[in-house]
Amino acid sequence: MAKTLFEKIWDTHAIATTAGGSTLIAIDRVFLHERTGAAALKRMAEMGRKVRDPARVFAVMDHIVDTRIGRGDGTLMQGGEGFITETRAACCEAGITLFDVNDRDQGIVHVISPEQGIVLPGVTLVAPDSHTCTQGAFGALAWGIGSSEAEHAMVTGTLRLERPKTMRVRIHGALSPGVTAKDMILTLISQHGAGGGAGHVVEFAGEAVTALDMEARMTLCNMATEFSAMTGLIAPDAKTFEYLSGRTYAPDDFGDPYWRSLATDEGAAFDCEIAIDASAIAPMVSWGTSPEQAVPVDASVPQGPARAHDYIDLDAGARLAGTPLDAAFIGSCTNSRISDLRRAARILEGRRIAPSIRKALVVPGSLAVKRQAEAEGLDKVFEAAGFEWRMSGCSLCFYAGGEGFPEGSRVISSTNRNFEGRQGPGIRTHIASPETVAASAIAGAIADPREYAREEQAA
Incomplete structure (x- = not known):
């Protein structure tokens, strides 16, 4: 049976179906930030629970840190320093990789995860941040979760989910000069409403999408959450593998046929389809x-x-x-x-x-x-x-x-x-x-x- 990219990832990660009809999904990567990370790790420690596989969990200081040159742990936000120091201590105790305030690889979680090759095609990746959908640009199933879900994912390596519906947004043709991926996603949301993607995983496709470089694809997927979608994703291609090659946490090569199989099959059915003419998009x-x-x-x-x-x-x-x-x-x-x-x-x-x-x-x-x-x-x-x-x-x-x-x-x-x-x-x-x-x-x-x-x- 022909399958969508989402269905391939979902079926590969499905462990069991519960009596209520939801699915237990294996989680490959968890990313924390200092706004909620320390609280989640602290609650786990208080309950005597440990991170199941610390190598699959990462954390970063990005939400509360000051951005002024010469920054340290101190923040303009009252009490912000506590979030930073507590997250640092909790990550050290749990054995989690932390990109600290002035670590050379520090950055916004959805920027550094691709930079480091932590997100990969076909993986499931979650973080307590709604814009985790950014990373769907790499053909990953990546979505935002709550702090309690982050705890569950770290302890068990799984999450229980209701299977979402599927939507394909085809943006065909070519963009005009001065028009960008940001304009593409704002056009979609303005035309179909902030709730237009509710309950769906949205796959972006079409000539205008495949023409985008990886950074523009990240911009497109980033705002899938503003469309109320569970996440957005784009099938990986040569641009994807070229971008990831040589990254710290990426495999040595992507020659295995598995990587090339991560695409929607011809004839696969979506619950909903939307078509947009790229040439009609303006800034x-x-x-x-x-x-x-x-x-x-x-x-x-x-x-x-x-x-x-x-x-x-x-x-x-x-x-x-x-x-x-x-x-x-x-x-x-x-x-x-x-x-x-x-x-x-x-x-x-x-x-x-x-x-x-x-x-x-x-x-x-x-x-x-x-x-x-x-x-x-x-x-x-x-x-x-x-x-x-x-x-x-x-x-x-x-x-x-x-x-x-x-x-x-x-x-x-x-x-x-x-x-x-x-x-x-x-x-x-x-x-x-x-x-x-x-x-x-x-x-x-x-x-x-x-x-x-x-x-x-x-x-």
């Missing part, structure tokens, strides 16, 4: 308080929930482009990899951000990304343009009560969520691609990055 910018409230940058604000209009302070019919901004942010597990920084720097090179931009930050997704960017001189481009160059972390994507933007700021951001207060109390966030963030920071208002793409073409 997208969110206007409200949900990722589904996003429109092309050159469009007007549509009529939406009154609360969204009130919070974002934009009326229906208002032109989105030209909306004045106070701050700009490039970072997060969505758009903080080296290719993201290169594309933003290309727009910023030789230019300055507008005087009205009171705060502009670049937070690389890992210290490896930071080193690579500095080797290429990208940090100097950002600094010359007026951006502050930082260390790696979840800074100002996940607001933990520490650093924030000036009160009442309107921010253009490469992050993944524009919920009320997501980047701090009262902060109004417009999510977009790094290119759109860069173009908008220069203009001091929401701006179309395609103007810069046209300049490059003309040159």
Whole structure:
């Protein structure tokens, strides 16, 4: 029988079916972070339970750590240092590999897991973070879980799950210059709603998807959770194996036929299918308080929930482009990899951000990304343009009560969520691609990055 990629991974990992109809699934990798990791490990220790296989469990300091140059355990978040020191001690006690605050391989969990070759095609990987779906870009079944589930996975190597439905999103054709994977996923969510993928594993396919490099594929899968999907995934191909080859935790080679079998069979059935024309996608910018409230940058604000209009302070019919901004942010597990920084720097090179931009930050997704960017001189481009160059972390994507933007700021951001207060109390966030963030920071208002793409073409 023809199977989808998801079905192949699920069936390979299914251990048993419970009396209630759920499935016991083997878990290959668990990744913790300091926000919840110490609590989970501490509860396990109190109950006399140990990590079943420490070699399969990893942890990182990313959610609460400060991103200022010269950082240590101290944080701007009240009580944050305790999360860090307790996680360090708990990981040491449990024998878990930890990417510590200033470890050369530290970074945002969904950035460093691929960098290290921890995520691999066909594995099951879980972490107490909803954006774990990012790693589905490698053909893995990767999803976010709660802390108690993390404990169960570490102790037993399994989780009990209800089998999700399947959805295939085909994005056919080619993207226009200046349009990115971030625009692809925002288009899907805006057209089909933030709940459109609920109860499904979403496989992204089509020419526009296979044309993406691995970092762009990660951006696409990253926001599957904003579509309410259990996860997103993309079938591995030559790009996938090339990216992973030589990574610390990856196999010596991918020559075994098993790796090449990880693809949806011809004729396999999905519960739902969606088709999108890539050529019709434009640079997208969110206007409200949900990722589904996003429109092309050159469009007007549509009529939406009154609360969204009130919070974002934009009326229906208002032109989105030209909306004045106070701050700009490039970072997060969505758009903080080296290719993201290169594309933003290309727009910023030789230019300055507008005087009205009171705060502009670049937070690389890992210290490896930071080193690579500095080797290429990208940090100097950002600094010359007026951006502050930082260390790696979840800074100002996940607001933990520490650093924030000036009160009442309107921010253009490469992050993944524009919920009320997501980047701090009262902060109004417009999510977009790094290119759109860069173009908008220069203009001091929401701006179309395609103007810069046209300049490059003309040159």
